[in-house]
Amino acid sequence: MSDEYLGPDLLARIRERAGRYDHDNDFFDEDLRDLVDAGYLAVHVPAGLGGGGASLRDLTRAQRSLAGAAPATALAVNMHHVWVAVANVVHARGEDFADEVLTGAAAGEIYAFGISEPGNDLMLFGSTSEADPDGEGGYRFSGTKIFTSLSPAWTRLGVFGTDASSPDAPKSVFAFLDREEVSADRVEILDDWDTLGQRASQSRTTILRRAHAPADRVIRRIDPGPSNDPLIFGIFACFEILLASVYTGIAERALTLAAEAAQRRTSRKNDGATLAADPDVRRRIASAGIRLDGVGQQIEALARDVDERADHGELWFPRLSALKWRATEVAREVVTASVQVAGGAAYRSEHELSRLYRDVLAGMFHPSSEDSAHAAMAGVLLGPLPR
Numbered sequence: 193m194s195d196e197y198l199g200p201d202l203l204a205r206i207r208e209r210a211g212r213y214d215h216d217n218d219f220f221d222e223d224l225r226d227l228v229d230a231g232y233l234a235v236h237v238p239a240g241l242g243g244g245g246a247s248l249r250d251l252t253r254a255q256r257s258l259a260g261a262a263p264a265t266a267l268a269v270n271m272h273h274v275w276v277a278v279a280n281v282v283h284a285r286g287e288d289f290a291d292e293v294l295t296g297a298a299a300g301e302i303y304a305f306g307i308s309e310p311g312n313d314l315m316l317f318g319s320t321s322e323a324d325p326d327g328e329g330g331y332r333f334s335g336t337k338i339f340t341s342l343s344p345a346w347t348r349l350g351v352f353g354t355d356a357s358s359p360d361a362p363k364s365v366f367a368f369l370d371r372e373e374v375s376a377d378r379v380e381i382l383d384d385w386d387t388l389g390q391r392a393s394q395s396r397t398t399i400l401r402r403a404h405a406p407a408d409r410v411i412r413r414i415d416p417g418p419s420n421d422p423l424i425f426g427i428f429a430c431f432e433i434l435l436a437s438v439y440t441g442i443a444e445r446a447l448t449l450a451a452e453a454a455q456r457r458t459s460r461k462n463d464g465a466t467l468a469a470d471p472d473v474r475r476r477i478a479s480a481g482i483r484l485d486g487v488g489q490q491i492e493a494l495a496r497d498v499d500e501r502a503d504h505g506e507l508w509f510p511r512l513s514a515l516k517w518r519a520t521e522v523a524r525e526v527v528t529a530s531v532q533v534a535g536g537a538a539y540r541s542e543h544e545l546s547r548l549y550r551d552v553l554a555g556m557f558h559p560s561s562e563d564s565a566h567a568a569m570a571g572v573l574l575g576p577l578p579r
């Protein structure tokens with residue numbers, strides 16, 4: 193699968209490197225350089241601001257293609273695209289507080305997502321990090337951020353923390369740290385990324401020690417907890433849709449590999465016919481294709497609705513959570529079925545499918561979890577939990 197933003201040659205080069213990065217547990221430096229050169233990090237910035245003008249729907253397609261070539265590269269770059277997409281959503285809703293992301297991305301900044309914290313299942317609704325006001329509208333952030341993808345390369349880290357000391361406290365404060373402005377002892381990046389999959393993302397732990405964001409890098413200050421604030425809606429919508437795209441792209445690639453294997457492998461039981469003629473294999477591949485097709489349609493529909501500002505009312509959040517959960521589950525099932533069709537060869541560590549099998553597992557750890565997706569839908573169908 194190719195698309196208009198990532199040509200087949202670029203995707204082929206990226207695919208060719210993915211196994212080495214995974215094996216060596218290396219960051220995808222060369223991929224990143226190629227993607228920057230191709231203008232891919234500004235592809236979702238409006239054309240009027242110097243970007244590629246791609247819609248969110250276009251971007252989901254491109255991210256599926258990229259994930260099919262190199263899952264970890266796509267997942268990490270996704271974090272940058274999420275911020276750009278959030279800025280687009282906010283801008284489209286008539287607010288300009290996140291515009292600096294659009295101009296920054298057009299100027300070559302690389303944005304990372306410093307949101308997750310150890311043991312914090314409130315996620316966006318409350319931070320364990322401290323945001324200490326500097327008295328001039330800026331903040332000093334202290335705390336631990338985990339799984340910071342793009343750690344070796346980001347130039348701007350989007351973080352949030354809790355302001356517990358201002359008269360109107362508590363407030364959740366969202367800001368960007370500039371790598372050039374904060375010293376290494378204020379933002380320490382641990383060399384602790386050694387995981388089962390998604391290895392090239394180098395999503396390392398980041399320790400913040402009074403890391404300063406001046407007033408002009410503070411983008412939002414809101415009450416903690418669930419909210420319809422455009423920033424929260426934007427992060428939620430863009431994160432869930434783009435994440436679903438990455439894992440769907442992994443599964444699409446796995447299914448392609450499975451179909452190729454079925455055309456190649458033969459059966460003595462069946463007089464040397466290929467497995468493509470075996471009714472069980474045909475059914476397995478078709479079933480995977482049908483499930484994947486449904487998710488692909490759902491991603492496109494919700495991305496289009498974000499682009500066009502459709503109103504899903506109270507169903508927005510449950511639908512977005514459900515999309516992420518369904519996409520990552522279907523992806524895991526499709527990759528498992530693909531490994532089954534490809535046979536024992538796929539169990540060898542140098543086989544692409546064995547890497548996809550490890551990479552796709554990470555889908556279950558990103559929010560929204562299975563439990564929160566169901567809680568959100570139950571909340572709409574049954575109302576809030578009785579006290």
Ligand SMILES: Cc1cc2nc3c(=O)[nH]c(=O)nc-3n(C[C@H](O)[C@H](O)[C@H](O)COP(=O)(O)OP(=O)(O)OC[C@H]3O[C@@H](n4cnc5c(N)ncnc54)[C@H](O)[C@@H]3O)c2cc1C
Pocket residue numbers: 267271304305306307308309310311312313338339340341342389390393395554557558559
């Ligand atoms: C490949 C990958 C890339 C990701 N990229 C990003 C990203 O770029 N930005 C981002 O914000 N998030 C990112 N995430 C994070 C992800 O979205 C989840 O927030 C994360 O997986 C947390 O999952 P959890 O709640 O199951 O983990 P937790 O249970 O919170 O555990 C996560 C880590 O915190 C430790 N921990 C748990 N509880 C405590 C405690 N009470 N005290 C101290 N330590 C504790 C655990 O030992 C573990 O090491 C990424 C995740 C993955 C798998």
